[in-house]
Amino acid sequence: MEDKDLCRIGITRREVLQSSVAAAAVLAIGPLAAQSDAEAAVADVVDATVPTAHFDLNINGTRHDLTLDTRTTLLDALRNHLHLTGSKKGCDHGQCGACTVIVNGRRINSCLTLAVMHEGDEITTIEGLGTPEHLHPMQAAFVAHDGFQCGYCTPGQICSAVAVLKEIEAGIPSHVSEDIQNVAFSDNEVRERMSGNICRCAAYPNIVAAIRDVQHGEHI
Numbered sequence: 001m002e003d004k005d006l007c008r009i010g011i012t013r014r015e016v017l018q019s020s021v022a023a024a025a026v027l028a029i030g031p032l033a034a035q036s037d038a039e040a041a042v043a044d045v046v047d048a049t050v051p052t053a054h055f056d057l058n059i060n061g062t063r064h065d066l067t068l069d070t071r072t073t074l075l076d077a078l079r080n081h082l083h084l085t086g087s088k089k090g091c092d093h094g095q096c097g098a099c100t101v102i103v104n105g106r107r108i109n110s111c112l113t114l115a116v117m118h119e120g121d122e123i124t125t126i127e128g129l130g131t132p133e134h135l136h137p138m139q140a141a142f143v144a145h146d147g148f149q150c151g152y153c154t155p156g157q158i159c160s161a162v163a164v165l166k167e168i169e170a171g172i173p174s175h176v177s178e179d180i181q182n183v184a185f186s187d188n189e190v191r192e193r194m195s196g197n198i199c200r201c202a203a204y205p206n207i208v209a210a211i212r213d214v215q216h217g218e219h220i
């Protein structure tokens, strides 16, 4: 642009140079500012779209207040938020039983249910069955019969076994019950009912022996 053109629109060469320097400075810091603004905007959107709920869970007789993403599974709530890591995550797909816990007296796979669905329920995990000093009879029987090797499946096996004996005691039939009016304990009943709990070490005979022991001792 010629000087006479600048004069015609009422600004000087000095003012043009000053505005150019200012523009360059803005461009130099612009990307960083824009980036942090974008990150903040994304974080706001994520926060706004995460559906959270405030609820409490009764676990092993203790109430826990939680505010969680409503999509959190019971297993993840136990392990990641309450640090009750006895329940194990084997498959996270309901196929191995390592995550089994007892809810209102019935065993469930905690990886297949949402924590928010269990407000008001009585949840028992392996930590609530016994302690190293005072083992639950099923825990003692697993130790006595060497019903574990690596032990990864063991918490789920024990929770399941405790509930299995109560199921049989309550007369709830299974696929292999010979008389569905009079359900009786047998090794076959145990194998069938425990079939959702996979042990990669194949300690199955010892697990059945442990459950049989507790059933005969009637310490459930």
Ligand code: FES
Residues within 6 Å of the ligand: 088, 089, 090, 091, 092, 093, 094, 095, 096, 097, 098, 099, 100, 109, 110, 111, 112
């Ligand atoms: S972790 Fe839940 S069934 Fe495998």
Ligand code: FES
Residues within 6 Å of the ligand: 147, 148, 149, 150, 151, 152, 153, 154, 198, 199, 200, 201, 202, 203
């Ligand atoms: S004891 Fe190892 S998977 Fe069961």
